[in-house]
Amino acid sequence: MMLKRAETPGPWPRWSVAFGGRGARVMTSIRGHGVLGVGVGLAMLLVATFVLYPIVQTMTYALDGQARTVWEGLLRSAETARVIRNTLVIGVATGTLGTLLGLVMALIQTRTEFRFKRALHLIALIPIVSPPFAVAMSIITLFGRSGLISRRLFGVRYDIFGADGLILALVITFMPAAYLSLVGMLQSFDSSLEEAAADLGASTWTRFRTVVFPLLGPGIANSFLLLFVSAIADLGNPIILDGGYTVLSSRLWLAIIGESDLAEGAVLSLLLLVPSLIVFVLQYAWLRRRSFVTVTGRPVSRLHPITQRNITWPLYGVALPTALMIVLIYGYIVVGAFTKVWNINFTPSLEHFAYVFRGPGREAIGDSFVLALAAMPLAGLAGLLLAFAVTMRKFPGRRVVDFASVVGVAIPGTVVGIGLILAFNQPSLGGLVPRLTRTAAIIVFALTVRSLPGVVRVTAGALNQLGSNLEEASLTLGATRGRALRTVVLPLIRPAVFGGLVWSFARSMTSLSAIIFLVTPQWRMITNEILNEAQAGRYGNAAAFSVVLVVVMVAAMKLLAMLTGFRPTNQLGTE
Amino acid sequence: MPKAEGGELNGTSEPDRPLLEVASVEKVFRSRGGRTIALDKIDLDVEEGEFLTILGPSGCGKTTLLRILAGFERPDAGEVLLEGRAITALPPNKRPLAMVFQSFALFPHLTVFDNVAYGLRIAKVPKAELRERVEVALMIINLAGLEDRLPSQLSGGQQQRVALARSIVVRPRVLLLDEPLSNLDARLREQMRAELRRIQRQLGITSIYVTHDQADAMAMSDRIVVMNEGRIEQIGTPTEVYERPASLFVADFIGQANVLEAELTHVGDGTVTVVVLGQQLTIPAAVAPPPGRVTLVIRPEDVKIAPLSLDPAEVGDLCATGRVRSHEYLGSLIQCVVQLRDGTVLIARIPKRIGNADAFIGGFSPDTEVRVAIPSAAVRPVHPR
Numbered sequence: 001m002m003l004k005r006a007e008t009p010g011p012w013p014r015w016s017v018a019f020g021g022r023g024a025r026v027m028t029s030i031r032g033h034g035v036l037g038v039g040v041g042l043a044m045l046l047v048a049t050f051v052l053y054p055i056v057q058t059m060t061y062a063l064d065g066q067a068r069t070v071w072e073g074l075l076r077s078a079e080t081a082r083v084i085r086n087t088l089v090i091g092v093a094t095g096t097l098g099t100l101l102g103l104v105m106a107l108i109q110t111r112t113e114f115r116f117k118r119a120l121h122l123i124a125l126i127p128i129v130s131p132p133f134a135v136a137m138s139i140i141t142l143f144g145r146s147g148l149i150s151r152r153l154f155g156v157r158y159d160i161f162g163a164d165g166l167i168l169a170l171v172i173t174f175m176p177a178a179y180l181s182l183v184g185m186l187q188s189f190d191s192s193l194e195e196a197a198a199d200l201g202a203s204t205w206t207r208f209r210t211v212v213f214p215l216l217g218p219g220i221a222n223s224f225l226l227l228f229v230s231a232i233a234d235l236g237n238p239i240i241l242d243g244g245y246t247v248l249s250s251r252l253w254l255a256i257i258g259e260s261d262l263a264e265g266a267v268l269s270l271l272l273l274v275p276s277l278i279v280f281v282l283q284y285a286w287l288r289r290r291s292f293v294t295v296t297g298r299p300v301s302r303l304h305p306i307t308q309r310n311i312t313w314p315l316y317g318v319a320l321p322t323a324l325m326i327v328l329i330y331g332y333i334v335v336g337a338f339t340k341v342w343n344i345n346f347t348p349s350l351e352h353f354a355y356v357f358r359g360p361g362r363e364a365i366g367d368s369f370v371l372a373l374a375a376m377p378l379a380g381l382a383g384l385l386l387a388f389a390v391t392m393r394k395f396p397g398r399r400v401v402d403f404a405s406v407v408g409v410a411i412p413g414t415v416v417g418i419g420l421i422l423a424f425n426q427p428s429l430g431g432l433v434p435r436l437t438r439t440a441a442i443i444v445f446a447l448t449v450r451s452l453p454g455v456v457r458v459t460a461g462a463l464n465q466l467g468s469n470l471e472e473a474s475l476t477l478g479a480t481r482g483r484a485l486r487t488v489v490l491p492l493i494r495p496a497v498f499g500g501l502v503w504s505f506a507r508s509m510t511s512l513s514a515i516i517f518l519v520t521p522q523w524r525m526i527t528n529e530i531l532n533e534a535q536a537g538r539y540g541n542a543a544a545f546s547v548v549l550v551v552v553m554v555a556a557m558k559l560l561a562m563l564t565g566f567r568p569t570n571q572l573g574t575e
Numbered sequence: 576m577p578k579a580e581g582g583e584l585n586g587t588s589e590p591d592r593p594l595l596e597v598a599s600v601e602k603v604f605r606s607r608g609g610r611t612i613a614l615d616k617i618d619l620d621v622e623e624g625e626f627l628t629i630l631g632p633s634g635c636g637k638t639t640l641l642r643i644l645a646g647f648e649r650p651d652a653g654e655v656l657l658e659g660r661a662i663t664a665l666p667p668n669k670r671p672l673a674m675v676f677q678s679f680a681l682f683p684h685l686t687v688f689d690n691v692a693y694g695l696r697i698a699k700v701p702k703a704e705l706r707e708r709v710e711v712a713l714m715i716i717n718l719a720g721l722e723d724r725l726p727s728q729l730s731g732g733q734q735q736r737v738a739l740a741r742s743i744v745v746r747p748r749v750l751l752l753d754e755p756l757s758n759l760d761a762r763l764r765e766q767m768r769a770e771l772r773r774i775q776r777q778l779g780i781t782s783i784y785v786t787h788d789q790a791d792a793m794a795m796s797d798r799i800v801v802m803n804e805g806r807i808e809q810i811g812t813p814t815e816v817y818e819r820p821a822s823l824f825v826a827d828f829i830g831q832a833n834v835l836e837a838e839l840t841h842v843g844d845g846t847v848t849v850v851v852l853g854q855q856l857t858i859p860a861a862v863a864p865p866p867g868r869v870t871l872v873i874r875p876e877d878v879k880i881a882p883l884s885l886d887p888a889e890v891g892d893l894c895a896t897g898r899v900r901s902h903e904y905l906g907s908l909i910q911c912v913v914q915l916r917d918g919t920v921l922i923a924r925i926p927k928r929i930g931n932a933d934a935f936i937g938g939f940s941p942d943t944e945v946r947v948a949i950p951s952a953a954v955r956p957v958h959p960r
Contacts, residue, residue: 467678469676469678472680473681473682473741474693475666476646476667476668476672476673477741478698479697480668481666487693491684492682492684
């Protein structure tokens with residue numbers, strides 16, 4: 001197999017659902033599809049109203065004359081420079097360390113004979129289902145001033161708040177994204193390339209240096225960028241852990257929640273949005289074309305695993321402490337949920353769950369389910385229509401639809417939240433849309449557009465596998481378009497449609513940053529309750545909420561995998 | 576435009592009108608890079624009951640043409656007529672044609688029976704007749720007994736047969752086949768080739784087969800349409816396109832060809848006289864090329880090699896001397912490369928006969944001077960494109 005551009009760009013998340021797919025795909029024209037056309041139009045309207053319009057509003061607000069004073073204030077204060085520098089530091093650190101750890105874990109998984117591979121794999125995946133704040137709280141109780149490890153084991157009163165704790169939390173949270181994508185790339189790596197290098201006399205290390213790493217280069221770069229963006233957009237960890245090491249997202253949160261300063265919020269949103277959008281466009285337009293990993297679509301012959309200890313032992317030396325850290329952090333959350341006072345009184349107790357299920361927490365759980373279930377059909381239907389149109393039909397503006405349906409992932413949740421407030425805290429669009437803030441509707445729409453890109457990805461994945469020949473075969477045998485859809489296409493993608501619904505639900509349940517500015521005393525969500533409990537120092541209740549969320553997420557992911565074979569790549573995962 | 580046998584349109588709409596007519600069909604694909612002319616004024620007639628193969632390299636427009644016939648694409652200009660009626664604007668489901676896909680496109684959620692019955696159910700064929708027709712179709716393709724299997728439980732060859740059965744069971748006026756054998760391994764492919772031809776003959780079903788494989792085309796077709804860059808290069812029977820290629824492209828694409836440049840000096844009745852390798856030669860030519868330089872092609876198996884001692888007149892009409900550069904023993908034949916005095920390189924294929932291989936290889940070792948001879952009947956003037 002010659003080195004060629006991957007036709008299906010491997011397991012790395014594809015931004016473009018339509019254009020990353022098979023090269024010479026022939027598609028049917030959308031002509032004569034009244035219903036589909038209208039549906040796609042409505043889905044686009046949804047995206048335009050609740051993603052693009054709020055962003056435009058935010059920009060207008062941030063670049064407006066009134067915001068001048070904010071800009072001037074920001075430019076003058078030394079704090080701004082510090083916040084931006086802090087943000088870059090945690091972004092770069094998370095990107096670098098997370099990618100490195102992911103790469104080490106991926107190499108062990110694909111290229112060594114490590115005996116507990118399977119266990120290591122499962123451990124590396126745990127953070128995928130991490131609810132917001134849980135990792136941060138666990139890190140504090142493990143390594144903080146009176147932490148289990150720091151204080152009780154080593155007798156140190158360590159101050160974990162700040163850059164160190166924050167970076168630790170972010171690296172652990174986002175590492176699985178790097179790991180999963182690199183495992184996929186290494187698995188589909190054409191071994192004959194390495195065999196050729198070996199044949200020409202290259203040692204294991206030389207092969208990696210001259211063949212494997214250069215070819216993985218784009219994937220590694222992609223992973224770094226993704227982790228960078230995820231880290232700077234993350235809100236939950238900085239709120240709890242930054243300890244004065246303020247980053248853009250926590251500064252933004254403070255501006256809105258603490259100071260109710262929308263103008264500053266808008267300006268900070270813009271600052272946060274720009275790097276995210278740049279990375280998105282980079283990936284959408286450029287990196288996508290530079291994947292040189294060969295994907296042949298059939299199992300690749302296995303290379304001899306690496307057995308040299310001077311290579312494997314350093315790998316284990318990095319991976320095992322990481323795995324231990326993950327187990328410790330997540331294990332301790334469970335401990336916290338089931339004991340009287342997390343990290344202080346270890347008497348087993350169910351009182352936190354009593355709070356969650358019987359006490360005041362019940363309402364938040366109920367609301368979360370109602371809101372997530374309300375967003376589910378909206379996101380599911382819009383996602384199905386967009387995915388179908390983009391993968392199976394050609395029409396003018398298909399690229400625009402493709403772009404619009406996935407651009408949502410690039411926008412940090414806080415920015416979406418502020419945008420929605422700025423756009424809808426008065427009747428908008430010429431009075432066509434009433435004031436939506438402080439209603440359940442705006443939360444539902446926020447959840448819908450936040451989960452939409454994932455739904456499109458899940459559904460488009462199934463449709464891409466389906467190809468267009470089956471529908472055409474049905475047509476040549478005399479079926480009308482409607483009949484072809486009913487008897488062939490829909491039965492085959494039904495699991496993917498359900499998968500999209502499950503995805504939407506799970507994503508909504510764990511959504512934090514987009515809804516944190518939108519929740520009201522009437523409509524609350526679990527994620528926000530976790531924050532409230534954590535801030536009030538009731539870590540046990542927060543841990544119990546987290547455990548409930550994890551159970552819901554794991555169940556949803558299992559269901560999703562069962563329905564579609566789709567494995568989550570933290571890409572669009574939890575916050 | 577080279578000659579296209581049988582390509583002229585019948586002016587009258589008499590009963591002997593072709594079953595399917597493609598008239599001046601054009602298709603242009605526009606992309607960011609610009610325009611690609613996929614089909615450039617294609618004219619083609621398909622007769623009732625024939626097996627017509629559209630042959631060409633990838634990107635020559637053959638699949639686009641097939642998709643236009645099936646109704647998946649609309650031509651930018653031109654018409655497609657079935658039994659004299661224009662079907663250009665009909666959607667695929669309104670055309671009495673059926674297609675077999677390269678990927679087989681079996682419905683993975685339906686059993687073999689339901690796959691084959693799919694088209695009949697749409698046509699509302701009564702239950703009893705449906706069952707009988709499906710069973711007969713499965714019998715014809717030797718898959719009786721596998722009705723309840725799912726496509727995933729079948730081998731590649733069996734899936735191929737089901738795909739074929741699903742298409743023939745609806746009794747289409749024309750069966751369209753899009754490289755249906757390309758997903759099969761070489762041995763199975765040969766077997767399916769013969770079977771496909773047998774079924775086509777047995778049912779008398781008009782078939783259009785698209786492929787880039789010249790062996791498929793030669794083995795199965797009544798007629799071959801050779802396409803290149805959106806144009807038809809030649810239409811003819813397998814023997815015609817091989818023995819009388821209309822263009823250099825056809826000569827090169829189907830089999831191997833030696834190419835010689837020559838000067839046309841005289842046009843006779845069904846013959847032309849050319850000067851080639853310094854010799855005057857009169858060769859058969861159905862259509863006279865324009866005067867001036869002409870391109871000649873000679874099949875390697877028509878090139879003879881003889882020792883220098885032999886009298887030129889005894890070995891062939893066109894003679895030259897050269898040196899053996901190399902030879903390869905290919906089992907059934909010996910391929911020998913000879914470089915003539917003027918630098919021209921000719922490839923010769925000598926059929927193996929009992930005992931001749933060792934003698935040949937020994938007698939004509941590399942660098943030996945030899946005499947090369949070609950009978951004038953084997954020399955073809957072609958369109959140089």
